[in-house]
Amino acid sequence: MNWSPSSPDDGVSRRSFLAAGAAAGAVTASGCIDSVRNVVEQAGDNQMTLSITTLPADADRQNVQIARRLEANLEAVGIDVALDMRSPSELLKTVLIDQEFDLYVGRHPADYDPDFLYDALHSTFANERGWQNPFGFANMYFDTLLEEQRRVDGEQRKQRLGSVLHGLAQEKPFEPICFPDEHRIARTDGFEGWDEGTLGSRHGYLGLEGDGQLHALATDSRMTRNLNPLSATARERETMIDLLYDSLLSERNGELVPWLAESVEWSATPSETASGDDTNGEKDDANADERGDERRTVSITLREDCRFHDGEPLTASDVAFTYRFLEDTSLGRAPESPAPRYRGQVEMVESVEIEDDRRLTITLRGETPAGQRALTVPILPKHVWQELIDQRAASGEFSAPQGRWVAVTGDHIPPVGSGPYRYESHTEDEQLVLERYDDHFTLREDVDLGEPVAAGLRFTIEPGSAAAVRRVSDGSGDLTASILDAYAIGGIPDSSDITELTATHRSFYHIGFNVRNAPLSNPHFRRAITQLIDKETIVDEVFYDYATPTATPVADDWVPSSLEWSGEDPVTPFVGSNGRLNVEAAKSAFETAGFRYDDNGRLLGGY
């Protein structure tokens, strides 16, 4: 095992070590710690080499342009760069599962609540595979803040999160670049009631008025190959899982609405009085902070007579199973194997108690905001997944390597969910057809959450954004379901049959660092790299201004004023002006970080 969590001190010890120069041999001989030995073996007189994992333009036209701009600037400061181009699912596999990368350019789905940073950064997940902490980042200071923000609410929570954002801007396990605008187009002659804000979730496909099947064009073909709700690699955003599965609560335009849960009652444990079904859970912040071990219990009543798509009833035991299964997909038969998704949400749940078929009590490790997020995971049918595990176990040797075994890597087609739409058919790389699930509770008279389209949905794969726009304007499609690449937005025709749907979303482009290995374990080195990224110019030239540059991975009210965008990054501004890098200044940042250059201007420290 070479892996060791890096602390900010790592870089310092490395630097002083590099300065020691000739002493290197002696240190190795004396059997020093792993990370130092790595440096000795790797940081020779060779040029430093880094790889940037990126997507082909076919999949995302912006991603590779960001990667190439960074590549050019890294080359300019004397680092040898290799562009490692992967398909979308392979990029996620390389980064999230295999963890074989230096830098990558990606689009993080984020979430409606900044609690997703817990998943992304908590050190307990640094050794796991999946969306949880892909960077291998481990820092006690962050852990404490991330845990605290879960236990408090209101202004106090905002302050903790502000500290997280400040820390992030300094430490840089990843570097957010911009929030792209979400552009889609829809025809107005077939369907009415398009809601631009919710088309990334189930709500965008509910309450639409029109006849016939809704024909949506999607650019990402992964949905025709994998519908496993646990898959780390099959999707960034969970729109399709949202349609096929239900969750206890559902997020709509930033608000949570009771979904599979008919009623949700929050109360504090042990002695606090219940604050009713008030989902904001206003409390005395000072008290909450002092209590430290704040817990919340949630009494949930499920909607009556809900069934999975295979006709089996959905009961409280399915809910309990879901949380247990996500926590350990081997169900105790092998070393713990947490799902590569929903990790932070499940961690929030301390226990689930089943009262009867429809009633259950969930105890949460913290306050309402983060607790609500824990209630948005898809509810899985126990009978289906339990059987899969039992079958594997019956066939002899059972192992469930985390993030890599069939329960999380299988395609799970046809999926068995309970959501408003049911899988009907698919053709790989071509289309996915969903029919309306006639037994869904949204169709009941007393439920007013929007009904699924009667004749169902058909998603056809159209990889090119410009071609998708053309097809919808020609009338051979009702909607571009995926977010359009920026280059195609200018070409949207003016027509009364078409409506342009625009939303700003929380998903963000970012550069991720693998901080497990030198030299990227060194935060000073990472900072020197982030100063090579000209976010303003990227937004202008790659996104044609259909994006907002950012220094933080969350937007709006959460951002402390000192981290607000002010024409340049407030912490690590681009070293240069008007899109041109100031090479000498950029190089000196690397030298200040303790790195050396040879006479040819190449940065040393190569493997």
Added chain:
Amino acid sequence: MLAEVLTQVALVIGILLPVSVLVFIGRERLVRTRAEWRDRLRTNAPVIAVLLVVLLINRVARQTAPKLSREIGIHLTATFYNVEGEFILLFKSVETPELTAYFASVYVFGYTFLLIFPVIAYFMLSDTRIFRRLLTAYALNYAIGLVLYILIIAYGPRNVMPAELTERMLYDTNPQYQYLTREVNTNTNVFPSLHTSLSATVAAFASMTRSAYPKWFPIAVVLGASVALSTMYLGIHWGIDVAAGLVLAATCVVLSDKLVDRWSLSDLFGDRLERLSDRLPWLHREE
């Protein structure tokens, strides 16, 4: 969309072929072929079978090869890009809408025509050897190409440099063609350029047969060179892919000479011939 493009291609080829048969082949050969076609077909049957089997394997491999490729293939996009960098952006200086239209139609229609016409032309020759060599060379191109596609995973320039190529990317200017190319290819099949290797193969044969078809030779060379250039101009292939395509073409032309010689010996033994043609595709699959 696919049907539309296929109809277009069929239409263009349907017009070009009869015209070229009249212009390049001439009435005399047509008449003689009418008398001899049964004999020629019998002699040529094995090699036609071989080509069909290779094409069939190719077709089937479209389903399974990508998976296999992910298992055993090596990623070379970075290497190609590091070696040649922005070489193909040279074409930027000559870029015009007209040239883009020319190269796009050469890439789709010109290439199809370039492959089909020699098959007809060489069937019209009394000496069947050149026909058998051509089909053998085609089969070799596809077979070796398939193996290389499995072993090497690389994306073409259009996937790496979208911004610089945007004005002349085939699928931006003529999005309908992507439905056609998607049927026969995935976007990681760039090394080598089969467009180049097959066009160069045809041009090489045209040079060998220029006494029989003097007018075809310059056409084949110009069209073949245009196809090779178009793959780079349209941002589909790296210069390296095109160079590898030329090497592959040379290999296939030379090999076809050796292989067809060997086969003609077994011409006398009908049953052995059958066995041989059975064995060859199996050999290819083994590779």
